[in-house]
Amino acid sequence: MEADLDHPEWEKLFDITLAKYGLGGGKYAKLADVLQLPGAKQPEPETTVGEMWEAYLEWKKTVVEETTFKEAFTTLSNALYGKVWNRKTNDYSQSDSNLSIVHLDNKTKIAIAIGDVKIYRKPYFVAELNRAFDFCKSKGMLVNPTTENPFVLDKFSTPAVTTQQKYASKIVNGEEKEWHEVLDEEELELDRRAFTKEERDIIIKAFYESTKSSDRVYAPLIEFYFLTGCRTSEALPLTWRDVDFERNLIRFSKSLGSSTRKVKDTKTGEARFFYFSDNSRLKELLLSLKIESSSNLVFPNKKTKFMSSSVIRNHWLGYKQNRTSVDGTEVEYIYPGIVRQLVEEGKISGYLSPYHTRHTYITLTAEANKHDNNALLYIATACGNSVDVILRHYLGLAESVSKGYTTRIKRADDQ
Incomplete structure (x- = not known):
């Protein structure tokens, strides 16, 4: 209390209700009434967490x-x-628990409210609040410029995560989700685990030979993923104008937003070309799809619209669905996915997400060309990656490669 009263801006800091000093009740309660007599200037309450957050979002969605x-x-x-x-x-x-209504100068209440928040990756949540506070302070949106950042909380700092914890299922909004379902594309890009060549072939065959026609619909797309190493979002908006059978190339210049369902640029913002040979399995696959196609899209759904990444994931992994029976009871049905079944049957060593088809292609093709620097450069260019990343993260090498081009590389499907 003395520190607040001695401060040059004591009128903003001093709590007239005395609650800030733990003296808000009993005989002190009357003091607030005395200090709030007509004509007395009342201090303006500090900005709430919700007001800070909304201002931050208005800026964030532009960047x-x-x-x-x-x-x-x-x-x-x-x-x-x-x-x-x-x-x-x-x-x-x-x-x-409603953190949004708490004022930014009430650090104790904010810490308690954050502790009650139910969210996966709470350190990330607190870090974003931290950035929001700094943004609002830099824009002069705080009532009191001396208000300290209440989101610098050590107990919510990012802890060391074991491999077992990283790939364990998570509870998100009361629902259990697999690790890959709560990671975005950027994080999946950094998780460079891959299937073996044998496991790749087993997965492709399982989709084509599934007893369910709904699984077989996605077989060509899954094979395409494995044969090109494209990002999963880049194949969905692909049109036949992007495929040149005369020059044997595919032009990847766009991707499909998984939630917005809107076509946007590729992850790198650049278009790239992927070349294939005349006698390759990839050309055979594309020609067979072209003959049967009645859509402008290479991989349309039944309504000739964009395929859904979440539906593809369901057929890959499987999904659960709650249904109400005739007697009114709720029953949970489990629909197993192709890859999950293969894992459970012991036919492949473990589960990886559809995005790992990309890592599988790069790993297998880079391994087949690890002594050809020009080929590695081509692979990197075709996949929207860098030679350095391929060397260090796919081949485990630390050497550098001189730039150049090649007309022929050994592809994983040639092995």
Whole structure:
């Protein structure tokens, strides 16, 4: 209390209710009434966490991709406002914890509210609040410029994560999700584990020979992923104008947002060409699809629209669905996916996400060409990567490669 009264801006710091000093009750309660007599100038309350967050979002959506903003910040906003997913109503319900209404100068209440927030990757959530505070302070949005950042909380700093923890399933909004379902494309890009050549062939064959026609629909797309190493979002908006059978090339120049369902640039923002040979399996696959196609898209769904990445993932992994039986009881049905079944049957060593088809292609093709510097440069260019990344992260080498080009590389499907 003395420190606040001695401060040059004591009128802003001093709490007239004395609650800040633990003296808000009993005989001191009357003091607030005395100090709030008509004509007395009352201090303006500090900005709330919710007001800070909304101002930050208005700026943030102008500097990140629409898909990233929708996927990441919708989850963060729901956590901040205390919205929890209700599986029975398939909607959000309001919890008792609502961080948004707390004022930024109440560090104790903010720490308690953050502790009550239910969200996967809480350190990331707190880090984003930290950035939001710094943004608002830099824009002069705080009532009191001396208000300290309440989101510098050591107990929510990022802890060391073991491999077992990293790939364990997570509970998100009351639902259990696999590790890959809560990672974005950028994080999956950094997880460079791969299937073996034998496992790749087993997966492709399983999709083509599935007893379910709904699985077989996705077989050509899964094989295409394995044969090109493209990012999974880059194949979905591919049109026949992007495939040149005379020059034997595919032009990857766009991708499909998983949540917005809108066509956007590739991850690197650049178009790239992927070449294939006349007698390759890739050309054979594309020609067979072209003959049967009645759509402008190379991989359309049944309604000749874009395929859904989430539906593809369901056929790859499997999914659960709650249904209400005739007697009114809720029954959970489990629909196994192709890759999950293969893991359970012991036919492949472990589960990886559809995005790892990309890492599998790069790993197998780079290994087949590891002594050809020009070929490695071509692989990197065709996949929207760098030779340095291929050497260090796919081949485990630390050497550098001189730039050049090659007319022929050994592809994994040639082995």
